[in-house]
Amino acid sequence: MIDSPGDLRRWRLPRGRHGLPRELVERSQRERLLAAVVRVTVANGYESTTVGDILGEAGVGRESFYELFDDKLDCMLAAHKGLVDSLGEQVREVYLVEGPWPPRMRAALAVTLDWFAADPEVARFTLVEISTVGPAFRPIFQAGFARAVALLREGMGECGPKPELAQATELAVGAILARIYEEVVLGRAAELPRLLPDLTYELLVPFIGEEQARAAAQP
Amino acid sequence: MQKHRSSEKADSTLRPTAPPDISGRSQRQRIVDAMIDSCAEKTYAATTITDIVAGAHISRTTFYKHFEDKRACFGAAIDHCVEQLQEVAAAAHSSEDAPGDATRKAVTVVLQALAARPGLAQMLTGDAIAVEPMAIERYRKATIPALEALWARSGRSGKAHTDPRLAFGQFQVLVLNQIATGKADRLPELLPEIVYLAVSPFGGHEEALNQSQLARKSAAGEAVLQ
Numbered sequence: 385m386i387d388s389p390g391d392l393r394r395w396r397l398p399r400g401r402h403g404l405p406r407e408l409v410e411r412s413q414r415e416r417l418l419a420a421v422v423r424v425t426v427a428n429g430y431e432s433t434t435v436g437d438i439l440g441e442a443g444v445g446r447e448s449f450y451e452l453f454d455d456k457l458d459c460m461l462a463a464h465k466g467l468v469d470s471l472g473e474q475v476r477e478v479y480l481v482e483g484p485w486p487p488r489m490r491a492a493l494a495v496t497l498d499w500f501a502a503d504p505e506v507a508r509f510t511l512v513e514i515s516t517v518g519p520a521f522r523p524i525f526q527a528g529f530a531r532a533v534a535l536l537r538e539g540m541g542e543c544g545p546k547p548e549l550a551q552a553t554e555l556a557v558g559a560i561l562a563r564i565y566e567e568v569v570l571g572r573a574a575e576l577p578r579l580l581p582d583l584t585y586e587l588l589v590p591f592i593g594e595e596q597a598r599a600a601a602q603p
Numbered sequence: 604m605q606k607h608r609s610s611e612k613a614d615s616t617l618r619p620t621a622p623p624d625i626s627g628r629s630q631r632q633r634i635v636d637a638m639i640d641s642c643a644e645k646t647y648a649a650t651t652i653t654d655i656v657a658g659a660h661i662s663r664t665t666f667y668k669h670f671e672d673k674r675a676c677f678g679a680a681i682d683h684c685v686e687q688l689q690e691v692a693a694a695a696h697s698s699e700d701a702p703g704d705a706t707r708k709a710v711t712v713v714l715q716a717l718a719a720r721p722g723l724a725q726m727l728t729g730d731a732i733a734v735e736p737m738a739i740e741r742y743r744k745a746t747i748p749a750l751e752a753l754w755a756r757s758g759r760s761g762k763a764h765t766d767p768r769l770a771f772g773q774f775q776v777l778v779l780n781q782i783a784t785g786k787a788d789r790l791p792e793l794l795p796e797i798v799y800l801a802v803s804p805f806g807g808h809e810e811a812l813n814q815s816q817l818a819r820k821s822a823a824g825e826a827v828l829q
Contacts (some may be wrong), residue, residue: 415760448813490717515729516648517648518645518646518648519646521646521729522646522783523783525783526783529776529780529783533818548812548816549795549799549812549815550796551796552796554777554796555777555799557776558773558774558775558777558780559772559773562769562771563772586766589764589803590799590803591607591809
């Protein structure tokens with residue numbers, strides 16, 4: 385049962401005999417596997433997910449899987465990286481543009497909330513499921529956090545953190561992560577965009593004070 | 604579960620370097636301590652009953668006499684951590700302190716306690732998130748009302764500047780990041796930011812900045828003395 389769908393497919397479509405370039409086949413297999421690991425781990429939990437489950441969902445054979453990934457964890461981390469990359473790109477597009485910082489910060493936050501709201505399964509995978517992989521989670525978390533802080537700083541210009549609160553950017557990233565995480569855990573990912581005004585306010589206060597933050601949150 | 608929790612509180616958090624007083628601690632407490640240490644070393648996910656049994660110097664049968672499974676033991680360990688931190692925080696300030704000062708003092712000792720025993724920090728952030736997201740609600744309930752009460756005493760409650768629940772989440776994320784970066788022993792470096800987070804929901808931005816600065820100065824002063 386476990387990997388029969390993959391095996392069947394392999395019987396019908398022996399590698400290298402169907403005329404499609406190998407690279408193209410591998411790319412589509414890789415994408416199917418990445419999508420599958422998201423669905424399957426969110427449904428069953430990372431620990432109880434087997435490589436066979438992923439193969440079944442993706443319709444890809446075991447041999448192809450191991451040509452692309454070392455193991456279940458490797459596939460999981462690749463999927464996570466792909467998702468975080470795509471979110472990062474979308475944020476850069478609206479954030480690293482001309483103009484004053486507070487509205488750009490608001491736009492970046494809006495894109496982020498929309499991204500997590502668009503697919504609650506992906507949201508759960510990206511924030512919650514990834515935390516259950518054991519020791520490998522620490523470097524993943526650390527890298528993601530550092531990346532978010534760096535991106536936020538890159539677009540900050542003159543609104544950077546004041547000396548009395550040197551890690552205000554970390555506070556901001558912490559606020560985004562904590563709030564989205566909570567909504568996702570409670571199954572309310574789809575409603576995230578509604579939080580935009582409140583969360584913008586909370587994020588901006590440490591940088592520009594309460595009054596200006598209020599104005600920027602409700603343009 | 605409750606009946607075993609009695610006089611064993613003097614141990615662990617505050618004196619992490621104390622010699623293992625195997626006879627002094629109850630079996631249950633030894634199991635909880637072993638769970639905390641193992642989480643610190645390799646996270647909850649990688650911890651096995653075998654690790655806990657070995658760390659606590661007890662038999663597998665004894666483990667199951669106290670806990671149904673690993674998860675139940677984790678729940679007890681979380682409760683234990685929260686109790687310890689509450690005690691430490693409560694002892695750090697007096698009723699004469701203004702609420703901002705009291706908050707700053709409580710935050711300072713809590714961070715010191717977490718740095719002294721990074722396993723606590725690991726459990727309360729990384730592991731709690733991974734294992735039991737709702738566990739967070741349990742100890743958030745132990746924290747926020749206590750802070751609120753400080754401000755209520757001075758008649759300054761009722762006006763929330765920012766969301767204390769969010770501040771709590773930010774605290775967790777910052778601590779988790781510090782651990783993930785391998786700097787668990789340097790948690791007090793976060794003091795100015797954590798003080799800001801703890802004060803701002805109730806005291807507002809200006810008061811929070813003010814307390815944050817005081818915390819930074821006193822931390823710098825301590826560093827000079829050392």
